[in-house]
Structure formats: C-alpha cells, structure tokens
Amino acid sequence: xxxxxxxxLAGRRLPNRWDGVALLLVMGLxxxxxxxxxxxxxxxxxxxxxxxxxxxxxxLPYYALRSTARMFAALxxxxxxxxxxATLAAKSRRAGMVLIPILDILQSVPILGFLTFTTVFFLGLxxxxxxxxxLASVFVIFTSQAWNMAFSFYQSLVTLPKDLQEAARSxxxxxxxRFWRLDVPFAMPGLVWNTMLSMSGGWFFVVxxxxxxxxxxxxxxxxxxxxxxxxxxxxxxxxxLYAISAMLVVILLYDxxxxxxxxxxxxxxxxxxxxxxxxxxxxxxxxxxxxxxFQEIGDVLGGALRTITRxxxxxxxxxxxxxxxxxxxxxxxxxxxxxxxxAAYASYRIFIFVSATLHWSDxxxxxxxxxxxxxxxxxxxxxxxxxxxxxxVWIGLRPKVTRIAQPIAQFLAAFPANLLFPPxxxxxxxxxxxxxxxxxxxxxxxxxxxxxxxxxAGAAAFPxxxxxxxxNFQIRGWLWWRKVMIPAIMPFFINGALTASGGxxxxxxxxxxxxxxxxxxxxxxLGAYIAQATANGDTARxxxxxxxxxxxxxxxxxxxxxxxxxxxxxxSTLG
Numbered sequence: 001x002x003x004x005x006x007x008x009l010a011g012r013r014l015p016n017r018w019d020g021v022a023l024l025l026v027m028g029l030x031x032x033x034x035x036x037x038x039x040x041x042x043x044x045x046x047x048x049x050x051x052x053x054x055x056x057x058x059x060l061p062y063y064a065l066r067s068t069a070r071m072f073a074a075l076x077x078x079x080x081x082x083x084x085x086a087t088l089a090a091k092s093r094r095a096g097m098v099l100i101p102i103l104d105i106l107q108s109v110p111i112l113g114f115l116t117f118t119t120v121f122f123l124g125l126x127x128x129x130x131x132x133x134x135l136a137s138v139f140v141i142f143t144s145q146a147w148n149m150a151f152s153f154y155q156s157l158v159t160l161p162k163d164l165q166e167a168a169r170s171x172x173x174x175x176x177x178r179f180w181r182l183d184v185p186f187a188m189p190g191l192v193w194n195t196m197l198s199m200s201g202g203w204f205f206v207v208x209x210x211x212x213x214x215x216x217x218x219x220x221x222x223x224x225x226x227x228x229x230x231x232x233x234x235x236x237x238x239x240x241l242y243a244i245s246a247m248l249v250v251i252l253l254y255d256x257x258x259x260x261x262x263x264x265x266x267x268x269x270x271x272x273x274x275x276x277x278x279x280x281x282x283x284x285x286x287x288x289x290x291x292x293x294f295q296e297i298g299d300v301l302g303g304a305l306r307t308i309t310r311x312x313x314x315x316x317x318x319x320x321x322x323x324x325x326x327x328x329x330x331x332x333x334x335x336x337x338x339x340x341x342x343a344a345y346a347s348y349r350i351f352i353f354v355s356a357t358l359h360w361s362d363x364x365x366x367x368x369x370x371x372x373x374x375x376x377x378x379x380x381x382x383x384x385x386x387x388x389x390x391x392x393v394w395i396g397l398r399p400k401v402t403r404i405a406q407p408i409a410q411f412l413a414a415f416p417a418n419l420l421f422p423p424x425x426x427x428x429x430x431x432x433x434x435x436x437x438x439x440x441x442x443x444x445x446x447x448x449x450x451x452x453x454x455x456x457a458g459a460a461a462f463p464x465x466x467x468x469x470x471x472n473f474q475i476r477g478w479l480w481w482r483k484v485m486i487p488a489i490m491p492f493f494i495n496g497a498l499t500a501s502g503g504x505x506x507x508x509x510x511x512x513x514x515x516x517x518x519x520x521x522x523x524x525x526l527g528a529y530i531a532q533a534t535a536n537g538d539t540a541r542x543x544x545x546x547x548x549x550x551x552x553x554x555x556x557x558x559x560x561x562x563x564x565x566x567x568x569x570x571x572s573t574l575g
C-alpha cells in the first residue's frame with residue numbers, strides 16, 4: 001500500500017473531470033460579467049425608469065447577479081481606498097491627524113447624505129445613460145464598505161510588533177517591499193474578516209442603494225434591493241420571503257467560493273512563534289490549488305504579483321524633517337494653520353448655503369434630534385458589547401465553531417433592516433407602543449456585527465504559544481479575562497466598537513423610519529430627520545443634518561473611542 005505524506009497529497013491534482021468544471025465556472029463568470037456590463041453601458045436611464053420591477057421569483061437570479069456585481073465592484077474600489085488611505089494615515093503622523101478624523105466622519109455620514117449629492121453628479125457624467133445611476137449605486141455601496149476596511153488596516157499597521165519592524169529595517173526593504181511583505185501580510189487575517197463584514201454591510205443598505213428617491217429624481221435599478229422595495233410597497237410577504245431566500249443563496253455561494261478559501265489562506269499570516277495545527281482545507285481551496293486550469297492561472301498571477309512586490313520602489317528623496325525637533329515643530333504649526341484655514345472656509349460655505357433657507361431654530365431642532373439618536377447609540381452599543389464580546393471570544397478560540405458560525409454571521413449581518421419592517425410596523429400599530437423605543441432594535445441589526453466580527457478575528461489571532469502558557473499556568477475565570485483575553489482582543493474590539501458606533505449613526509436612517517404599505521412610522525431622531533429631508537429633496541436640511549451628525553460623532557470619538565484606541569495601541573506595541 002502506497003503512503004502519501006501531507007506535502008505530497010497537497011501537490012496532487014484532482015481528477016481531470018475537475019478541469020471541465022473549472023472551465024465551465026470561468027466561462028460562466030465571464031459571460032455573466034459581459035452580460036451585466038452590456039446592459040449597464042447600452043441601456044438608457046429612461047428604460048430603467050419605465051421598466052417595472054417584477055416580483056416573479058424567476059427574475060431573482062438575474063436581480064441577484066446585478067446586485068452581486070455592484071457589491072464586488074464597490075469592494076474593489078474599497079480595497080484600493082484601504083491600501084492608500086489607511087497606509088498614508090498610519091505612516092504619516094501629520095496626515096493621520098487629519099485623515100483619521102475625516103474617516104470618523106465619513107463612516108457616520110448616512111448614505112442618504114451621499115445620495116443627495118452623488119446622484120446628480122453621476123447622472124450628469126453620463127446624461128441619459130443608466131451608467132450614471134449604476135455608478136451612484138456602486139458609490140453608495142462603497143460608502144458602506146470602505147470605512148470599516150480602512151479602520152481595520154490602519155489598526156493593524158499601527159500595532160505592528162517592533163521586532164517585525166526592526167527585521168524589515170535589517171533586511172533593508174524599500175517602502176514598497178515592506179508594504180507587500182510585512183504590512184499587508186500582518187494585516188491580512190483581520191482585513192479578510194472585515195472584508196466579509198463589509199460585503200454584508202453592502203447588503204444591509206442594498207434597498208437604499210438600488211431604489212433611489214431624491215427629490216424629483218427616482219429610479220430603481222434591477223437588483224434585489226429594488227425587488228425588496230417593490231415588495232414592501234405592495235405588501236407582498238411571499239416576495240419578501242423569496243428575496244430573503246435569494247440573499248441567503250448568494251451569501252452562501254460567495255462564502256464557499258471566495259471567503260472561506262480566503263480565511264483559510266490568510267491563516268498562514270497569523271503572527272505565531274510556535275507551530276499550530278492547520279484546520280481542514282475548504283473544498284474550493286482544494287480545487288483552486290489542485291486543478292490544472294486554476295493552478296496554471298494561479299502560477300501566472302502569482303509570478304506577476306511576486307515580480308511587482310519585489311520592486312525596490314523608493315521615494316527619490318528621503319524626508320529628514322522629522323529627525324529634527326525644531327523643523328518638526330515649525331512645520332507642525334504651518335500644517336495646523338493650513339488645516340484650520342481650510343476648515344474655516346468649509347464652515348463658512350456650509351453656513352452660507354444652509355442659512356439661505358433655514359433659521360437658528362432649525363439648528364436647534366437638528367441638535368435635539370441628534371441627542372435622541374445619541375441616546376439610542378449609547379444604549380445599543382452597551383447591549384451589543386455585553387452580548388457579543390463573550391460570544392465572539394468563544395467562537396474565535398474554536399476553529400471548528402468559527403467555520404460554522406462564519407456564513408451564519410455573514411447572512412445575519414447582511415440582513416437588511418427593511419425586511420423586518422412588516423412585523424415591526426404591524427406589532428407597533430397593533431400594540432399601540434412607542435416607535436421611539438421599538439424601532440431602536442432595527443439599528444442594532446446593522447451595528448452589532450462590526451463588534452462580533454472584530455472580536456472573532458482578535459480571538460482567532462490569539463497566539464498559540466500564549467494559549468499553551470495560559471493553559472500550563474491554569475489561568476481561569478475573571479483573571480483570564482482581565483489579564484489575558486481582554487488585553488489580547490482590545491485593539492480589535494475598539495476597532496469594531498468605533499466602526500459600530502459610526503455604523504449605528506449611519507443605520508439610523510433606516511432604523512428610525514419604517515413603512516409597510518401605506519403605514520409609515522418615524523421615531524424622533526437625526527436619522528429620521530435626514531431621511532425625511534432626503535425624500536422631500538430638501539438639500540439644506542440634509543446638509544444641516546449631516547453636519548450635526550458629524551459633530552456628534554467627532555465629540556464622542558474624541559471623548560471615548562480615540563483615547564481607548566490609543567491606549568489599546570500602546571499596550572499592543574509594548575516591547
């Protein structure tokens with residue numbers, strides 16, 4: 001009997017029949033992308049506006065394909081944004097002083113705030129074509145994905161262990177080489193988890209991104225989001241169930257075909273000082289590694305990527321200004337003055353625009369609505385932390401449980417709050433309870449998963465040698481939480497909580513208003529204020545609501561989340 005070593009088995013190719021399956025998968029994907037692209041480029045916006053969304057479930061595969069294509073297009077741009085924006089914020093102290101507060105604001109700005117301005121902009125770029133509407137939709141999805149990924153990558157870069165940084169300097173890696181050989185691999189486990197969450201975040205806002213109403217501009221792009229919006233307007237419960245089933249199938253497919261292999265692949269980049277046992281290889285990863293067609297494609301792409309990452313791209317002149325304290329202080333002063341002038345000018349322009357139609361009483365109303373939403377965010381964040389931190393740690397420390405929980409958590413995170421409108425609205429009307437209280441749980445649906453995914457990623461990245469040490473010293477109970485696990489997951493938890501806090505403000509636009517047929521409910525809050533202003537085409541109130549919301553987020557982050565993040569960063573980089 002012939003014995004095979006694990007290494008030998010890993011190199012064996014699957015039977016030839018899998019080459020045919022691989023070829024069908026590749027060709028099917030290419031044909032689907034060409035079909036979607038042709039429909040996007042050649043179709044006029046009038047055709048979309050005049051074509052109804054069909055609730056026949058036979059249309060759902062096509063709608064699902066269109067929505068998924070938008071998701072991955074937005075994900076591509078989110079990755080580009082993450083690698084550039086987060087890297088600049090982490091590598092440049094002065095840039096980080098400005099870029100991180102801007103990121104705090106961007107993640108809290110409701111997508112309706114973006115829609116109000118970007119819809120007109122993109123439709124103007126492609127007059128009469130549906131491409132403008134598609135780009136507006138992709139941009140909205142991008143705003144629900146990019147900020148979370150950028151925060152994750154930034155958190156990884158600022159918590160790089162000092163010994164790895166010294167090793168990179170010892171090998172004299174150029175900035176380009178260090179980025180691809182140290183920064184990206186170290187950040188990869190957390191980035192993959194947050195990329196999964198970002199995909200789910202796009203589904204959470206799929207209705208707002210595809211069924212758009214801004215003043216007199218209305219269009220519904222073919223997709224699951226428009227399907228759900230139409231089903232809600234017609235009070236068609238079976239259609240809503242069909243949409244939920246279609247979303248579940250799509251999420252399971254890209255989980256099995258993409259994210260599960262990515263999670264298994266990214267596990268090799270975990271920062272370990274001892275050998276750890278590898279879990280079972282996902283079936284899709286086996287096909288990718290052992291099928292002839294995919295292996296040849298992988299060899300070509302891998303060779304090209306290695307060639308690019310080995311380039312010694314170095315800035316022509318190395319800046320020495322930070323090595324001297326006096327020039328640094330002088331340049332800091334100039335930098336702060338420039339930023340202050342830009343901020344003052346922006347504030348002046350906003351004031352002129354808003355004051356043309358609004359009064360100081362409108363500002364007072366917006367601030368009061370902001371305090372209502374702030375109270376909801378604080379309560380829901382506390383509830384989410386108490387529930388999901390213990391559960392996330394328990395899942396992250398058990399790879400088998402993680403593999404089971406991963407697709408479930410993705411689906412729950414992707415579940416749009418709009419799909420819960422029917423039972424919530426009917427229950428509130430039937431029991432005559434307050435929308436201010438009972439609409440609030442809808443906000444938790446879109447925010448708690450940021451915390452859960454990051455805690456799972458932190459617990460899963462817990463070094464194996466420390467696990468052995470903790471087990472040998474028999475550290476248990478509250479001591480284990482206080483001295484071991486909480487410090488280990490703290491950077492991940494703070495990153496997730498910070499993102500969840502901004503996401504809660506963003507989710508308020510769909511959590512503080514709910515409709516089912518002709519029944520419309522609204523809670524007191526800034527999200528409802530912005531949503532109603534957007535539906536009415538009241539740009540001045542939209543701007544005022546977004547500015548007030550950004551102010552609340554900045555204050556909360558400066559008082560609470562940023563000090564906690566800095567503390568966790570210092571603790572994780574000691575030594």
